[in-house]
Amino acid sequence: MDENLKNFLDTHSTPMYVFDASVLKKRVSYLKEMLPSNVSLCYAIKANNFIVKELDEVIDRFEVCSPGELSVCRKLNISGKKIIFSGVYKTPSVVEELMAEDYPMGIYSIESMVQYKLLVEMASKYNRSITVMPRLTSGNQFGMTKDEVKTIIAEVKEMPNVTIEGIQFFSGTQKNSLKKLKRELTKLDEFIQLLKEELDYVPKELEFGPGFPVTYFKDEEFDEDEFLKGFSEIIDEMNFKSKITLELGRSIAASCGTYYTSVVDMKSNKGQNYAIVDGGMNHLVYFGQSMAMKHPMCDVLPERDEEGAVDWNICGSLCTANDILVKQLPIKDLQLSDVIRFEKTGAYCMIEGISLFLSRDLPSVYIKNEDGIYKSVRDSLPTHPINTPNY
Numbered sequence: 001m002d003e004n005l006k007n008f009l010d011t012h013s014t015p016m017y018v019f020d021a022s023v024l025k026k027r028v029s030y031l032k033e034m035l036p037s038n039v040s041l042c043y044a045i046k047a048n049n050f051i052v053k054e055l056d057e058v059i060d061r062f063e064v065c066s067p068g069e070l071s072v073c074r075k076l077n078i079s080g081k082k083i084i085f086s087g088v089y090k091t092p093s094v095v096e097e098l099m100a101e102d103y104p105m106g107i108y109s110i111e112s113m114v115q116y117k118l119l120v121e122m123a124s125k126y127n128r129s130i131t132v133m134p135r136l137t138s139g140n141q142f143g144m145t146k147d148e149v150k151t152i153i154a155e156v157k158e159m160p161n162v163t164i165e166g167i168q169f170f171s172g173t174q175k176n177s178l179k180k181l182k183r184e185l186t187k188l189d190e191f192i193q194l195l196k197e198e199l200d201y202v203p204k205e206l207e208f209g210p211g212f213p214v215t216y217f218k219d220e221e222f223d224e225d226e227f228l229k230g231f232s233e234i235i236d237e238m239n240f241k242s243k244i245t246l247e248l249g250r251s252i253a254a255s256c257g258t259y260y261t262s263v264v265d266m267k268s269n270k271g272q273n274y275a276i277v278d279g280g281m282n283h284l285v286y287f288g289q290s291m292a293m294k295h296p297m298c299d300v301l302p303e304r305d306e307e308g309a310v311d312w313n314i315c316g317s318l319c320t321a322n323d324i325l326v327k328q329l330p331i332k333d334l335q336l337s338d339v340i341r342f343e344k345t346g347a348y349c350m351i352e353g354i355s356l357f358l359s360r361d362l363p364s365v366y367i368k369n370e371d372g373i374y375k376s377v378r379d380s381l382p383t384h385p386i387n388t389p390n391y
């Protein structure tokens, strides 16, 4: 363990998350290097809204899809011009406030005919010019049919104050099949051709959420260089040669995060060893983890070799038998106050936790700056006030 980390752990209480700005920025550079030159990157802040400021200088756009996420960006002085306000429910009062205030929103996505009507009406009521992106559905509650997208494009042609930037499409998350991504992009390419033929409309841009995958568990194999080369070939083969914005959350954010939690109790029941930690499943969620059957990328601090290790079940502090973070983790000479370090926890792991369950405190959050300094960005937070009736 390096001296900087040792000092930090000696002086700060677990449970906590640390998001490393240097790892994050290198990650964005890597993705940019690996992708074709007509590709730009949009960060879907739902993956982790604590790293937005660090990303601001290296990312082209932010996707926000709730009034709360928008507030986070506004608090951090992110330019509205850099934001696509997306989401299946655009709270009408929030849209109205934005128009009334003339908040400079980069793009509004349109997910339904109801949203379309709302945006057009509000823009007209407040005499605003807006830029929109109809979202084509991938076959779920999000976005609209091709016919609806076509209707909007045809109608907006007659509206001087509404501009259509392009088409938005979200494929899904943890998409590791290049075949499926190719099928979707080919269909989108065909749809774009159809828009030219039928409506004489050429999108300036395609915003595509490819859901690039992240490996979380030991023994998972994934050759990311090869995957991104394959994906770039698919993009290069498209007839559509204009700007393609990739809306990414997980792939950008996952690698920068580490979760630290300390052993607070140890016991052996009916032949099984249990280490209780001060964190738990209310803080830490892994995509694809089911009943802790897989081993996430984690280790024990201070570091030690594995010779003579015994298996420990690492359990959180919640009073539920489900609160198991890792099953049968081999550890040599485990001690109270040893720290378990979970890697690759920068995307969703924290934000998707069932935080309110059992009224335990939320973890504190730090950004590790590029100069190695740990900056506190949120103290540990009690959840019991949220769970207390107000009579």
Ligand SMILES: Cc1ncc(COP(=O)(O)O)c(C=O)c1O
Pocket: 044, 046, 047, 063, 086, 170, 172, 173, 174, 209, 210, 211, 212, 247, 248, 249, 250, 251
């Ligand atoms: C519209 C949209 N864009 C982008 C993303 C980010 O997906 P991922 O984190 O898999 O990259 C999501 C995730 O749900 C989404 O709904």
